[in-house]
Amino acid sequence: MSMVFDEYGRPFIILKEQQAKARVKGLEAQKSNILAAKAISSVLRTSLGPKGMDKMLVDQDGDVAITNDEATILERMEVEHQVAKLLVELSQSQDNEIGDGTTGVVVLAGALLSQAEKLLDRGIHPVRIAEGYESACEVAVSTLAKIGDVIEFTKENTEPLVTTAETTLNSKIINVNRSKMAKIAVDAVLSVADLDRKDVNFDMIKMEGKPGGRLEDTELVSGIVLDKEMSHTQMLKEITDVKCCLLTCPFEPPKPKTKHKLDIDSKDAYEKLYKHEQEYFTKMIKQVRDSGANLVICQWGFDDEANHLLLQNKLPAIRWVGGVELELIAIATGARIIPRFSELSEEQLGTAGRVKEITFGTTDEKMVIIEDCKNSNAVTCVVRGGNKMIVEEVLSRLEEHMRKEVLAFKLCNSLKLSKMWCKVRSGPKASMSERKGCDDCLNTNPYLVMTSDDDIKNHYNPIVLSMKPK
The missing domain is CATH 1.10.560.10 (GroEL-like equatorial domain)
Structure with a gap:
């Protein structure tokens, strides 16, 4: 330890463990x-x-x-x-x-x-x-x-974007299914893109993965997919003309804010407490009914009593929905998130064409799809795979290539750029420094621009030896 002294003779440390450094x-x-x-x-x-x-x-x-x-x-x-x-x-x-x-x-x-x-x-x-x-x-x-080369495309002619996506997907783990994955990435981006402003709202693209099945089962759903199920197995599995309320408050009687102790010393006292809870739940369900809602989506859970009463009143419900998903549903359906139950009214509700619960594959795992949201073009990419590792990798790759589609709005096709660069800089009119620069680039990574296109290889004649792996 190195130690020095200030003008008053007080020691202080400059560097701890100086011998070890x-x-x-x-x-x-x-x-x-x-x-x-x-x-x-x-x-x-x-x-x-x-x-x-x-x-x-x-x-x-x-x-x-x-x-x-x-x-x-x-x-x-x-x-x-x-x-x-x-x-x-x-x-x-x-x-x-x-x-x-x-x-x-x-x-x-x-x-x-x-x-x-x-x-x-x-x-x-x-x-x-x-x-x-x-x-x-x-x-x-x-x-x-x-x-640079400009890519011309429209929503009707997406072939240039699909080709670009296939090129970037070629080296990924999903290259066997790159054609389908490229089409999914392009369709997802164009669904939420404003081509006039050249802007894409990525928040409206939801990525959902489900282990089980094959990569070929991956699909793009026009709507929002929740990795949830109806709160009761006997509730309706499909609802049309949906009016939903989004709750961030618990669907239960209010709890005292201070510590309390309740002594129940008789059967009558227990029945009185049970009756009070039922009356409160009944009042809450009536308020939901009066607002015109036919679907309840809650950030928190329901207890068994509330869930049973919701079933009796034929009011489907989804519980334990995450905050990010709740915000996405609010944007898509036009609903307002309700923090206090007393604020529930018809003006706070959102609308959707259909909500249905589906089962994937041979497993009993279920998901809920919210479709035909009039206020939004939100889409969900549901990725399937043999195990969790493959699903996570495909989710990551798809999200990455959706961002590349946005770059294609302004940037040139990377493959065409590589072709043009080698044509311009490795031809007979290129200077010695330009040839050497191209040669050094290929020596740095000989696989970088390798391709099976014979026409392209012919343009590399002055530097063809550099492209061969050493």
Whole structure:
């Protein structure tokens, strides 16, 4: 422990456990940071591109996940080095802001730092290297603007978007069913998209997974799907012309706010308490009936007595609905969330064309579908799979590619961009520096732009040896 004294002779500690720590500075510190960044980049590099490989991740509890999603890989990695943590945060920020490019941004950072290391060995100051990268960024952005390709599509002609989605799904765990998954992703985005404003409300797309069945059973439902069932098995399984009330207050008698103790010392006292509860529940159900509601959706649960009375009054109910789902139902049906039961009235109700309870597969697991919501185009993607791991992976991939569809509104098709770049920069008219740059790019990751298209391969003749795995 290192200790110094101030002007008054009082000791204070500068650094605890100084003997166990080493101070690194200068070129050695810079190379240490670059090495950590290159290590993270090399892990993700093999997951990039249409030939990217999946990785098996095993946590301390033995849970297994198979994915090539860089955000998932970085999230589960136990990183200690501070610079490596910065790259993890960089990827997470890219995922939160854009929803795509999380691998590319880390691989690009690793490649830039690898080249910077060579410049440092030549004695070039880090500030000058950073300034050079800033200038190179401006050139790259202007070049992309020139060679970019515009995708034209409409709600009637979605083939360009589906093709883009299939390309991005090609390297994922769901590539066998990529055509159907791409169509689902495109239809979901266009259902909630405003093409004039080029805006998409992702909050209106609900993702729901259900283990069991096959990936082919995945479907897009026009409406909201709740992983719930009617509160009583004998309640109606299908309701039309629905008027629903959304409650965030418990469907039960109010409880005292202070501590209390109730002594029931006789049968008559118990019957009196039971009768009081029944009268309160009956009053609540009558208020629901008078408002015109024929479906109750509650954030909390009902006790057995209330549930039985709801059944007797032929009033279907759904309980234990999450807050996020409740807000989505409110937006879709036009209902207002009711925090206090006394505020229930006809003006607070929402409307829907149909609500039905369905059973998936051979299991007894049930779900509730709210369809034909007039105030919204909300959709739900119901994902099926052989086990929980596959379902979670497909849910994550679909959500990622829905965000990529939004990028397609403004950005060019990545495959066409790769074709055009190699045509422009590797042809006979390309300068030596341009050929070398393209060659270095392919050497960094030879699988990045590999394709079975013979026409494209012909354009790579000047650098064809670079594309072959070494």
